[in-house]
Amino acid sequence: MRLASGxxxxxxxxALDRLQAGELGEAQASSLRQHIAQCSPCEGRMATRQAGFAALVDLDERRMLATIRRRLDEDPPSVRSRLLAALRRLSVPLVAATGLAVLAVVLIGRAPLGTGRAPGTDPGTDPGTDPGNDQTREKGGLSLSVFRLVDGHAQQALSGDHFAAGDRLRFVVDLPSAGQVAVLGVESQGGLYVAWPTLPRDTQRPAGKKQELPGAVALDASVGKETLYLVLCPSSGPAPSSACEAAGSVDAVPRCPRGCQLSAFVLNKN
Amino acid sequence: MATVSGTPDIGALFRLHGPMVYRRALRLLGRKEDAEEATQEVFIRVMRSMHEFQGRSSVTTWLYQVTTNYCLNQLRDHSRRRQLLAENVLREENSSASESDLLHLRRLLSEADEQQARAAVYVYLDGMSHEEAAELLGVSKRTVGNFVERFLTWARQRGAESDRPKKESA
Structure with a gap:
């Protein structure tokens, strides 16, 4: 029994996959095309490749891509959390407790030395850091969930999803501590705008999970990648909606006062 | 946080190569849900290790390697092995091979030596020439021949001689 196709x-x-991807030299590609033109099974095999996802009718490639994007957004455990986990496993509690205390002091003091700043850490220490370099997401930390209103129902969107002009969005946030909240958007050209609150509101929020921010925002007609940032600033400082500044590009984290924390969500508008 | 600066657009990469990775995972794993999960995992791994790729080989070659390694690991997983042994009905689609032969090959792959299993996948399942398999395995054509021969010898010892896969063309 032959297992291979064709x-x-x-x-x-x-060979056919490389031909489809345009990775073969002209001589080899030409030779393959000649064979395909004279071979019915290979013609079918090639047609399947050219059809892409259209040939895989049961597959929801948009959902798969959204899952991939979401998983890519979920950063791997930080060095800090791995070290702490390892220390917790130590059999001598006293040694572990001492080590944790020393480590915490060292790591907190040297937070910018890691591979990137975690969402939910203080951007004031390095306001220009690219969000793409973030490597950690602390469990139970700052989090922005975006819901799209469709036919009166709210559907949760994933970071990296595609959106259209007129889409109405609502925000649900997890806050690790009480403070002033805003959702800021960075346009594809780098400009900063306030996505929430759009009306004068009390932006003070208590610590807690799944807090819905009142009201909805409608997306404008501009296209391209935009990044929303949930910003949580200390209650005593200036409001994040007025105190944060654009950093110049869609991939740059807004500059916010020291002590503020940010969490990002990417929109692809088309 | 959502995208890594300087890396290719995941959407474009997925649309171009996703069907290939999915088809390949489906043939190796045999179940749509497993193939779907494998496809997602392959692209996540590829995007996270894009820095290791730059200029090393073609994207297709790299994706073949990552997909093969991931799927073979899945087949070798203990729970999956038990499942394969218990499985009577396959849901393979669009395959030129009989489903029982594919199931039999998967059972063998789940227990075979890792290098030999990879060579067997490339040669028997993908129909690659030894030269193509050598490129993906990073070994000589002769070594590919040795891997395949050892795989067959081992499969015979496993009592698989009567159903063993035959490569009809080199």
Missing amino acids: NPGCPSDF
């Missing part, structure tokens, strides 16, 4: 003497799936 007839004996036909090119491998690997």
